[in-house]
Amino acid sequence: xQEAVLEIMSEKGDTVTTAVYEHPLVVRLCHWLxxxxxxxxxxxxxxxxxxFPSFGPKVPQHVLINWPKxxxxxxxxxxxxxxxxxxxxxxxxxxxVYVGYQLFSGHYRQVLFVPKDxxxxxxxxxYYFFFGRKPPVTEAYNSLQKQAxxxxxxxxxxxxxxxxxxxxxxxxxxxxxxxxxxxYARIWHFLVMWAIIAFVFGHLVMVVLHGWNNFVSMLxxxxxxxxxGPR
Amino acid sequence: xxIRSYQRKFxxxxxxxxxxxxxxxxxxxxxxxxFQEPLLKKGLAFSDWVSARMFRKGHLATTFADSELTPFPKxxxxxxxxxxxxxxxxxxxxxxxxxxxxxxEYTLAQIQTLPKFRQNTRHVxxxxxxxxxxxxxxxxxxxxxxxxxxxxxxxxxVECADDYYESLDMETALHPQTLLCYEMYDQPLSRVxxxxxxxxxxxxxxxxxxxxxxxxxxxxxxxxxGYWEDQGYSEFYGL
Numbered sequence: 490x491q492e493a494v495l496e497i498m499s500e501k502g503d504t505v506t507t508a509v510y511e512h513p514l515v516v517r518l519c520h521w522l523x524x525x526x527x528x529x530x531x532x533x534x535x536x537x538x539x540x541f542p543s544f545g546p547k548v549p550q551h552v553l554i555n556w557p558k559x560x561x562x563x564x565x566x567x568x569x570x571x572x573x574x575x576x577x578x579x580x581x582x583x584x585x586v587y588v589g590y591q592l593f594s595g596h597y598r599q600v601l602f603v604p605k606d607x608x609x610x611x612x613x614x615x616y617y618f619f620f621g622r623k624p625p626v627t628e629a630y631n632s633l634q635k636q637a638x639x640x641x642x643x644x645x646x647x648x649x650x651x652x653x654x655x656x657x658x659x660x661x662x663x664x665x666x667x668x669x670x671x672x673y674a675r676i677w678h679f680l681v682m683w684a685i686i687a688f689v690f691g692h693l694v695m696v697v698l699h700g701w702n703n704f705v706s707m708l709x710x711x712x713x714x715x716x717x718g719p720r
Numbered sequence: 721x722x723i724r725s726y727q728r729k730f731x732x733x734x735x736x737x738x739x740x741x742x743x744x745x746x747x748x749x750x751x752x753x754x755f756q757e758p759l760l761k762k763g764l765a766f767s768d769w770v771s772a773r774m775f776r777k778g779h780l781a782t783t784f785a786d787s788e789l790t791p792f793p794k795x796x797x798x799x800x801x802x803x804x805x806x807x808x809x810x811x812x813x814x815x816x817x818x819x820x821x822x823x824x825e826y827t828l829a830q831i832q833t834l835p836k837f838r839q840n841t842r843h844v845x846x847x848x849x850x851x852x853x854x855x856x857x858x859x860x861x862x863x864x865x866x867x868x869x870x871x872x873x874x875x876x877x878v879e880c881a882d883d884y885y886e887s888l889d890m891e892t893a894l895h896p897q898t899l900l901c902y903e904m905y906d907q908p909l910s911r912v913x914x915x916x917x918x919x920x921x922x923x924x925x926x927x928x929x930x931x932x933x934x935x936x937x938x939x940x941x942x943x944x945x946g947y948w949e950d951q952g953y954s955e956f957y958g959l
Contacts, residue, residue, distance in 0.1 A: 495730065497723060497726045497727060497730065498723075499723055500722075500723075505723055505727075506727065506730065508730065514737070514740050514741075517740075517741060518740075518741065518743060518744065521741060521744045522743075522744055522747065525744070525747050529750075537848065538848070540846075540847040540848060541845070541847040541848035541849045543849070546790075546794055546849075546851075547794075547796040547845070547849035547851065548793070548794040548795070548796050550849075566846065566847065567948070567951055567952040567953045568760075568952065570764070570846070570953065570954065571760040571761070571763065571764045571952060572760060574763060574764050574767040574954070575759070575760055575762075575763020575764065575766075575767070576763070577767075578763065578766065578767075579747075657771075657774060657958070657959060658842070658844065658959050659779070659781045659782070659922065659923050659958070659959040660774045660775065660776065660779065660958070660959070662781070662782050666782075670842075671842060671844060671850050672850055675848060705734075708737075708738050708741065709733075709734040709735075709737040709738050710737050711730075711733070711734055711737065
């Protein structure tokens with residue numbers, strides 16, 4: 490196990506570089522495998538949707554969105570289903586391993602949104618969206634980040650459950666029933682996808698805003714010159 | 721050691737950590753045309769394997785009240801080729817063979833001597849739409865017993881008047897809701913819905929529920945799986 494904090498000092502004793510080991514290998518692997526599978530699942534899911542781009546009756550069919558084929562994966566319904574039914578396993582396993590690791594290692598405490606984080610939400614929202622003062626950075630994740638990442642995990646769970654209800658509406662009839670039946674489970678699955686896409690969009694904006702060192706930490710695990718004090 | 725060498729060491733460590741992400745690149749195999757198809761086939765086959773494990777023979781698909789039925793005119797007519805393959809009802813028989821004790825030509829009247837079951841169940845299409853229909857017919861399991869089928873065989877295959885073909889795993893064939901369907905909405909099955917006899921299987925997706933049956937066979941070997949399956953769709957697709 491690597492030490493979690495690293496400081497490189499000059500001969501005079503000033504700190505030149507500090508670095509924190511933020512993301513263990515298992516988290517980084519899960520992150521990137523999950524990100525790729527999410528991309529494939531959304532793309533192939535939209536191709537599947539193209540086969541019946543409606544949530545109404547089949548007769549007569551009212552097309553909801555003509556999603557362009559160029560922004561979909563799989564080429565045709567059968568191809569898209571192959572991609573979807575293959576990558577859903579990578580998505581599921583990386584999701585389970587990630588959550589399992591966070592719970593097992595106790596790292597979930599860093600990132601899980603709990604009631605005491607509610608207080609910190611508004612100052613962060615004010616800072617990001619209304620030119621407010623920057624709240625002091627005291628933890629690896631601020632309360633708005635915790636909220637976003639916790640919601641993302643919740644959406645991940647919902648995407649699997651709604652997907653399972655569509656894939657196996659008979660064997661998991663109770664699940665489909667909870668969602669209002671197969672028909673509504675399909676709508677929920679679609680909406681959850683857009684919610685996840687919204688999260689990814691916000692996530693990418695933040696990655697760009699927070700610069701290179703932050704991005705590299707998801708590749709190497711080490712974050713150079715973190716904003717918060719290393720413990 | 722000076723600062724420089726510490727910083728070099730830090731860089732080396734970072735590079736090592738980056739290299740540990742190499743397994744992610746393995747997914748790149750999906751982008752190589754030569755590997756893509758076999759990999760996706762494996763993924764689909766794995767999903768089918770899990771699907772077959774999930775199937776519970778005693779578990780019934782949800783049934784619905786008459787008030788929840790999709791009106792008959794709004795029940796979609798899905799054919800892959802022609803809606804009406806012009807079956808001659810007067811001479812129609814179900815040619816039955818394979819691992820059965822009494823192979824032969826079975827008439828609709830013979831099928832109708834078996835107990836009739838009616839069920840309001842959901843029909844789910846692979847495309848994503850669904851309707852609730854009312855179906856009536858004989859249990860396929862009763863038919864298989866009547867013809868003395870080897871129930872330890874793996875598959876039941878069917879062929880259709882429009883050259884469509886399908887196969888079913890024996891567990892699903894023996895499921896109590898799997899029907900040789902000859903009625904819809906309490907009327908004789910119409911031509912466009914698969915007259916005189918079609919499969920109706922609420923535990924399977926729509927394309928497994930072949931229409932206009934002409935041949936039925938019990939077998940352990942599949943030369944071909946089904947019209948859509950052989951083009952890349954899921955072979956099991958249990959709901």
